[in-house]
Amino acid sequence: PLPLWGEEFDIRQLRRAFSTSLSPRGEILLREYLHGWRQLLKFMEALGTAFGLISRETESKISIMEQHQEGPHSLHYHTVQSMVKFELASGLVGFQSLPAHQPPSGCRTLLRLHRALKWLELFLHKLGTSQKDEKSSRMCAEAYRVALAPYHSWWVQQAVALAFLAMPSRQELYHIIVRGEKPAAGAIVLTTVESLSRVYNVTQEVYSAHGMLELP
């Protein structure tokens, strides 16, 4: 059956979510940020069943963040900055491994999404600047090697490599991403990359200012 309007991946919604997640005061609004990630899940679903592991794992990280947002301290989970401040002040960050009964902190969970966003940024940049004969699986693997593989175990790296082999072709990807507007496709992808990268850079500064780039 045809999906209902709005259920399919829409790169405009992705770009809008990430660009509105950055407030004029330079705060990152978690609600919009997570909306962006929900759009990304749709993208991963469109990449096929081989991306099942990757999208299940991503979905579980998004859900943890949403639980924090809906929990008793929801007010503190309004922006990345307020979350960091709150978890630091309450000793919830988990600079060492947290005890098993404690839910994963917002800071360590968002860090996983943040690193994955770099992967996406690099990958979309490659795609947006690629020539017709370039292979999407290669672009994806190369972005992964630089941005994310260093943080993953050997086993995860093998599983992820398998998913890339089953990646749709460059042309199919463009179809998933931009459908109708072929002439402007590269440009749409690249403006999306710009909004992702603004959000990435702000998050990176916040995490680096608090020595939180390596949370277990």
Ligand code: 1PW
């Ligand atoms: C082509 C578009 C892809 C863009 C989205 C990228 C999502 C990246 C998810 C990779 C998941 C691989 C399998 C799980 C790995 C986890 O060990 C790892 N999670 C992530 C999101 O990197 C680390 O989380 P953990 O084990 O420390 O809780």
